Structures are given as C-alpha cells and as structure tokens.
Amino acid sequence: MKTGKRRERIDRGIKVRSDGLYALSSWREIAYLLAPRTLLIGGFLLAPLLLLLFPYWQKVLLIVCIYALLAMAFDFLANYVGLVCLGGSFFVGVGGYGAALLNKYCGLAPFLSIPLAALLGAAFCTLLLLPCLPLRGVYFAIITLMYPLMATRIIEAFELFGGTNGMMDVAGFANPWIEQYFLVTATLLLLFGLRRLAVEDLGLVIKGIKDNDQSVRASGINITFIKAQAIFYAAFLGCFAGAYLAHVYMWAGLSMFALDFSIIPIAATVVGGGGSLMGAVLGAVLLVPLSEALRAFGPLRIVVYSLILTVVIVIKGEGLLNYLARKYSQFERWVEI
C-alpha cells in the first residue's frame, strides 16, 4: 500500500440514482437494476438448451440446482436465523425416501410426489429438530450432524425400506426436458420466494432472533415457534432436492444421507458469500462444475479442489458475490490522508 494514501470507496452515480424508486429516468438505469437478475434467470432458463449437445453436462446442471437448493437452505438458517445446520443430507434423505414411498405405495406421479414429499418431509424434519431449537452454535450444529448418521443406521439395522439396497423402481420423468425444466424453474421460484420471505415481516422477526433473541421474547413472540417455521422452510428446500433426486435416479437409498449433501453446500455458501441467498447459488454454480472438471486429476481431484477452495476463501473471504456486488455498485480511488 502506498504511504500517505488510503483507498476510498464511493457509490457509483448510477447506483445512487437508481436506488430511489422514482428516480428511474433512463433505460440505462433500468438495465443497471435488472441486469444481475436477468443474467441469473436467463442463465438458468437457457442452460438446458445450451447444454443440449452435452448430455453429461445437463446432468451436472441438475446437480448444480440440487446443491444450490441445499446451499440456500444452509445460508438461510445460518445467516438469517443464526442456526448452523449440518443436517442437509438428512433433509435430502427424508425427501428422497418420502418421494419413493409416495410414488410406490400411493402411486403418485413425480409432479405430485415431489411437492408432497417436500411438504411432509419438511414437517417431519421440523418435528424431529424441535427439541434441539433451544440449542445454539456448535451444539445445534453437532446434533444436526447426528441425524443423518442415525437415520442410516436405523434403516440398516431394521432393514427398513429395502435396507441397504434401498427402494428400486421409482418412476422417472416422462422426458429429459420436463426433468430439466421442472428443477430449474423450481430452483428459481424457491430462490426468489425465500428472498421475498426474508424482507416480509416474518423475515424481519427471523432476523431479529439472530440479532437479539431476548428482545424478540420481550416483544411477545414465541421464538421457538418462529425458529420452527424457519427450519420448515429450509427443510422444504432440502426435501424437495431429495425428492427430485429419487425420481431422477429412480431409486432412494442410504447414499442420500451422504455427508456431501451437508458439507458441499457450506463450501458453496462460503465461496459465493453468505447472507443474500444469491451468493449461495453462485457458489453452487461455480463449485459443482469445477468439481466435475477436475475429474481429469483422478485420485488427486479432491486435493486440487481443496486447494482452489482454500485459495478463494483466503483471498476473498467475504465471498465472491459480495465482492462482485461491491464492484458493481461502488468504485474505488486513492485519496491523500
């Protein structure tokens, strides 16, 4: 750093002008506001078409969406509610088995079994997590990590739902287009839905609990009930992802409780930047394809992957999205002290 100078950050003129709702006076300002959102929505909606020639990468896109959903759930619980949840794989497993059961025993088609499994699964997960809600920080984290471990052992020991073989012959999607667009649109809808919720009054109450739970109690609000609602929303995303996977793999089994579903979403949130949900999605968009591209390294893949992750986190600890957002809305200059 140069001596006698410091870096100053200033909002770009266009940012200031387009902040006020009434100030939009030119296409340029409207475009400035809409560009990031358009890029995201357009990108997701066009991706299945663009990847038409690469069926393998179409599958990767699905995995991106699955991890985006899980990362959103993690980000929501960690940065809005203040609960660090390591139970992403529990949500996936419950949703997966739920959809398989609904499909095989109730004969529901994927369009019904997926949302229904997400709803019922989220209610089930919320109920099971209810006793842990007074816990905080690392205590809550470690308990949520236990749930998927317990679930696998219980399924194994009692040979439930096909035991170690899992449940086969779950119905698949009618055709790949439906398969792709169902998930892509659902991911976008859930992302914007959850962002909307965060700025509604309920969202403020949830944020209040993270800021200062005693004050929320002194405001006459039952914080356990609010936290349970927040868990329900997060579990809904995770169970939705799991239910969808069950129909894509046409199978539900123990590997749905795999640790990957708990850990990679956390990495995605950290790399992309927490606190906005968008960052979590960006992280998934970057990390999942990266992990695929590194398959060429064979056994060293995880080493290279971890190195890249470490470098990104050390250099841009605030998260990529927060960094990009700052560049988009502010410029920097050196000023004399």
Next chain:
Amino acid sequence: MALLTVHGLGKKFGGITALNNIDFTIDEGEIMGIIGPNGSGKTTLINCITGFIRASAGKIVFEGRDIRGLAPHRIVNLGICRTFQIMRPYASLPAYKNLIIPLYSPRARKTGGWRGGGRHGDRNIIALDLLEEVGFERESKVPYKLAGTLPTGYLKRLELARCLALNPRLLICDEVFSGLSMSEIASMVPLIEKLNRSGVTIIMIEHRLKELFRVAKRVMAISYGDKIVEGTPEEVMANEKVKEAYLGA
C-alpha cells in the same frame, strides 16, 4: 384495584441470595419507583416478574392470575412489557424496522386494531408514528438509520417505543434515564407522564432520584435483595436504612 401483587418472591443464584421474600403491590394507574444501590437485585426482580428468569419462591399475581413460571412471551401478551437496562436493539435493522417485530406479536395484532398493523394497517407507518411519539424527528433521517449506529438517547427511546408497540397494561422501565443528559431526561419525563395519563401503570427503576420523585408517588427501596422500606419519596429518603445503604455503597 391491585394490578400486580408480588408475594414472598425469592431468587437464589447458586449460593447467592439475589432476592429475599419481596412483597409489594401496585395499583392500576399508579407510577411506582424502585430504588436501591447497584447489585441490590432490582434487575433480577424485573427478570422474575417478566419470566426471563425463574423465581425460586413466591407468587406473582397479575390481574388475579399467578404468572410465575410462564414463558416471557406469554407474560408480554398479558400486557407486562419491560425495557432492558442494557439496550437490546436489532443492530442490523433500521430503527423503524426494529418496531415491526413487536408489532408482529399476537398482543399487538389483537389489541391494536388498525394500529396492530394487521390486514389493514401498514406496520411501517405505525412504526414511524410510534417513533415520533417517543421523540424521533419524523422528517429527519434518524428513524431510517441502522439501530446499531444510534446514540444512547435514541436507543433508550427505541426501547420505550418497543413497549408502546405492545400496548402495555404494566410498563416496567429498567433505568431508562441512566446514561442520558439532563436535557434528554427533561424531554423523557413528560413522555412517561403522558403514558401514565393514558392509563398505563408504570414501574420505574431509577438511580436519578430527583427525576424519579417528580413522577413516582410511591417508592420502594431494596438493598442486598431485601425490601427495606416502602412509602412516599420523603418517607423513603428519611429512612435510616436507605441512607445507610446509599452512603455505605
């Protein structure tokens, strides 16, 4: 008529007795003061009444109902609201958004009518109204600033506004005047009086005796968890034990 009656209230933290056999009654519409040196158990008493900590012994009767052991949010929804001695704002929210949270509570929705901000009211507007009522300048930028950046005076008012949002029957203020300048206190006193005139019963814990005695007609003094005297301000200040507790402290 007695609004709140406390009978033989006791609280032990491990081996320390923070409160010992406290008895008092507050009538509807009254303003009552509670004084005592630092560490005498005033905040602990409030915490017991409002359910933030569990009393070890005794009875707390509010409008004929024993409320000891109820969860804090239930007690608030009965109409007992408290401010915190150490202010607890939502630092990452703008000041007026801090009030959305109490306005979201069952009590505000049930009792507030349109002010509850239910289906027909706009909670943001109600929040701004409430802030104006406690002395935030409506036309200025202050209500829109992040609560984390506000100075003490505004934070104390914000605590008070949180209680007002809840339509309290009984308001308990834990040292709202401490840390404020003379002129700030002078502007808060009429606010307390106005609230009282509108029918709110008030308990005030204070160190600033002169200002307290302007509004409270009855005062209780505690020292080391024991109630030592109760009466008019003159009676309390004339009491030997009070002089000793204050001079000794």
